[in-house]
Amino acid sequence: MADTWPLNVDAKSPNDPVFVGTGELPSGRYPDRNFIGDLTHVGLLALKDAQMVPRHVDTILLIPNLHSAVDQADLIFSRMAEELGLIGHLKSSFMVHSGGSTSDNAVRLASGLIASGHARTVLVLQCERWGSADLNEMVTMLSKYGIPNEWEMPTGLQFNAIGALITRRYMHATQSSPEAMASVCVTLRKWAQLNPNAMYYGKPLTVEKVLSSKMVAEPLHALECPMLADGAVAFVMTSAENAKKRGLETTVRVAGSGGCVSHYSIGQEPDLAKLGWATAAKRAYEQSGWGPKDAQIAQIYDTYAAVTAAAVEGLEFCEPGEGARWFQSGAADPGGTLPCNTNGGMLSAGHTGVGGGTALLVEGVRQLLWRAPSQRQVTGVQRCIVGGTGGSYMDAQVLLLERTSKGGK
Amino acid sequence: MSNPIRDGFRAGLAQGELLVQKCNDCGGLNMYPRHACPHCQSLSLGWQKASGRGILHSYTVLRQGAPQGFEGDLPYALGVVKLQEGVQLLGRLIPDPDGNWDSYKCDDTVEFTPVSAESIERRPCASFKRINP
Numbered sequence: 001m002a003d004t005w006p007l008n009v010d011a012k013s014p015n016d017p018v019f020v021g022t023g024e025l026p027s028g029r030y031p032d033r034n035f036i037g038d039l040t041h042v043g044l045l046a047l048k049d050a051q052m053v054p055r056h057v058d059t060i061l062l063i064p065n066l067h068s069a070v071d072q073a074d075l076i077f078s079r080m081a082e083e084l085g086l087i088g089h090l091k092s093s094f095m096v097h098s099g100g101s102t103s104d105n106a107v108r109l110a111s112g113l114i115a116s117g118h119a120r121t122v123l124v125l126q127c128e129r130w131g132s133a134d135l136n137e138m139v140t141m142l143s144k145y146g147i148p149n150e151w152e153m154p155t156g157l158q159f160n161a162i163g164a165l166i167t168r169r170y171m172h173a174t175q176s177s178p179e180a181m182a183s184v185c186v187t188l189r190k191w192a193q194l195n196p197n198a199m200y201y202g203k204p205l206t207v208e209k210v211l212s213s214k215m216v217a218e219p220l221h222a223l224e225c226p227m228l229a230d231g232a233v234a235f236v237m238t239s240a241e242n243a244k245k246r247g248l249e250t251t252v253r254v255a256g257s258g259g260c261v262s263h264y265s266i267g268q269e270p271d272l273a274k275l276g277w278a279t280a281a282k283r284a285y286e287q288s289g290w291g292p293k294d295a296q297i298a299q300i301y302d303t304y305a306a307v308t309a310a311a312v313e314g315l316e317f318c319e320p321g322e323g324a325r326w327f328q329s330g331a332a333d334p335g336g337t338l339p340c341n342t343n344g345g346m347l348s349a350g351h352t353g354v355g356g357g358t359a360l361l362v363e364g365v366r367q368l369l370w371r372a373p374s375q376r377q378v379t380g381v382q383r384c385i386v387g388g389t390g391g392s393y394m395d396a397q398v399l400l401l402e403r404t405s406k407g408g409k
Numbered sequence: 410m411s412n413p414i415r416d417g418f419r420a421g422l423a424q425g426e427l428l429v430q431k432c433n434d435c436g437g438l439n440m441y442p443r444h445a446c447p448h449c450q451s452l453s454l455g456w457q458k459a460s461g462r463g464i465l466h467s468y469t470v471l472r473q474g475a476p477q478g479f480e481g482d483l484p485y486a487l488g489v490v491k492l493q494e495g496v497q498l499l500g501r502l503i504p505d506p507d508g509n510w511d512s513y514k515c516d517d518t519v520e521f522t523p524v525s526a527e528s529i530e531r532r533p534c535a536s537f538k539r540i541n542p
Contacts, residue, residue, distance in 0.1 A: 136477070139474050139475075139476060139477075140476045140477040143476030143477075143479075144476075148441065150412065150414075150415040150418075150441070151415075151418075151441045151498070151499070151534075152499050152534075154532050154533045154534040155487050155499055155500065155501055155532070155534045156471065156475060156476060156479040156482055156485055156487070156501075156532075157476075157487060157499065158471070158474060158475070158476050160471070160474055161469050161471050161487055164469035164471075165467045165468070165469050165487070165488075165489060166467070168467045168468060168469055168515060169466060169467035169489075169515060172467070172514075172515035172516070173515075214472075214473075215472050216471075216472060216473055216474060217469045217470070217471045217472065217474070218469055218470040218472070218510075219469075220469075265441065265499070266489070266499060267441075267489050267497060267498050267499030268441070268497065269489070270497075272466060272467050272489065
C-alpha cells in the first residue's frame, strides 16, 4: 500500500476545490420541524452564504440520517432536486456514508469531483431527526448499526457500551482521572455557552455535576454520554476558478487529509486507548506539509471524552497519554492555546448522528471564513484541523483546512 | 440465511468450546471467523479449539439503556479479550460471587468459561471469568 498520497492540486490550481458557504439550523429537540423541510432550508442557507442560488449547483451529496431506515433508503438526494427546483438541471445526486466520518469523506469526494471536472459546484446536505424520535427505538437501532450481527450483537452491545470500552482502556493506559475525563465535557459546554444553536446553550456544566450524574455504562456517567438531537447542516464546495469568477475572495481550501480504518467491530480494535488517530494524522501531515503546531483551531469528533482525548494525542497536540489532562489544563477552552470544538461539539451542541461530525466540519469552515458569531469567532484564524470517526470508531479521518486570503471578509 | 462460519462457531459454544478459525493452507488464525482467510485468501478454513486464556483489554458494566430484548439481562458486563493465540473478541464477563464486577481490572488474565447450551441458544456469545493470578 502507498505510504504517501501527494495532492494533484495546490492553492494556485484553478481546479483547487474550495468551500464557499455553510448553513446550519439549531440542534436540540425540534418536533415542529421536519426532515425534508430542514434539508431544504439548510441547503438554501448554505447557498445564500455562498452568494449562490440552487441553479448554481450541479451535484448534490446527501449525508445520511439514522432516525429512519425509510428516510435513509428513500433516495432523498433526488427528492432534493425537486425541492430545490433543479429537475433536469442537476447532473448527479447521491448519498455518501461512513457513519460519523461521512463529512470528511464527503469533502474528499466533492474535492475529487471538482478537481477532475466531474462537478463544478457541489451542495452537501445533512439532516437528522434523532431528538424527536423514540429514544428506545434509537437505542435498539444503535445496537444494530456498526456492530457485527453474528459476533457482537448477541452480547447486548450498544453505543454507550462501545464508548465505555474505549474510555475504560484510555483511563487505564493513561492513568487519567475521572475528573480529567469530565473536564473534556466541561470544555465543550463552555463553548456551547457561546453558540445559540447548541442544544445545551444556557446550561453550564461543572466537573462535579458530571461525576455525580448516574452511572450508565461504567466508567461513563450519564452526562458523559451524548444526547441525541435534531439538527441540520450544509456546505457548498466549488473550484477556486469558479469562486474567483463569482467574486468570492475568501474561501477555504483542503490542504490535505489522512485516514486510517482501524477496525469494524469494537472487539477487533488492537488498542482502544489509541484507535487510528496517529496513523491518520501522520498521513494528513505528510500530504500537506503541516505539523500539529500549524493550526490555530481544531474540530474533533467528540461523542465521548476518551475518543477526543485519544485524537488530540494522535494529532500530537500534546504528549502521548496527556490528552484528557491537556483538556483539563484549559488548552482547548475559549481563550486557550488551541481552541477545540468551538460550537460545543456533539456532547454539548447535540449528537445529530452522522451529522455530528458534519456540524464540527461546518464550524471549522465557518471559523475560517470568519463568519462565526463574534462571541466565539477565533480572531485571525487561518488554519483548522478537523477530525472525524465513524461507526464503532472504526476509522480516524483528518482534514487540514486553510483560509485562502490573509485579511478582509 | 445460511452462514456456516457463524453456525460452526456457535456449535462450539453450545458444546462448551471456544473455537478459533484456522486456515488449512497457511495455518493462520482468524477471529472473528472470515469467509476467506484474510492472510492468504484461502477458502479452506477449519477450526481450532482455543486455550481459552487471554488478557482483558477493556470492559464495561452496562447499567441502563439495554437494546430491545436485553433489558432483563441488566446489569451485564462486556469485555474485549486478547486470547493467548493472538486473536481477540468481545464477550460477556461473569460477575464476582456478589453479583458485581468490582474485582475486574484492565489487563487481568481471564479464562473462557462454558455456560449452558440453553444460555448459548439465547445469547450465542463467549463468556469469560477473571482468574486469580
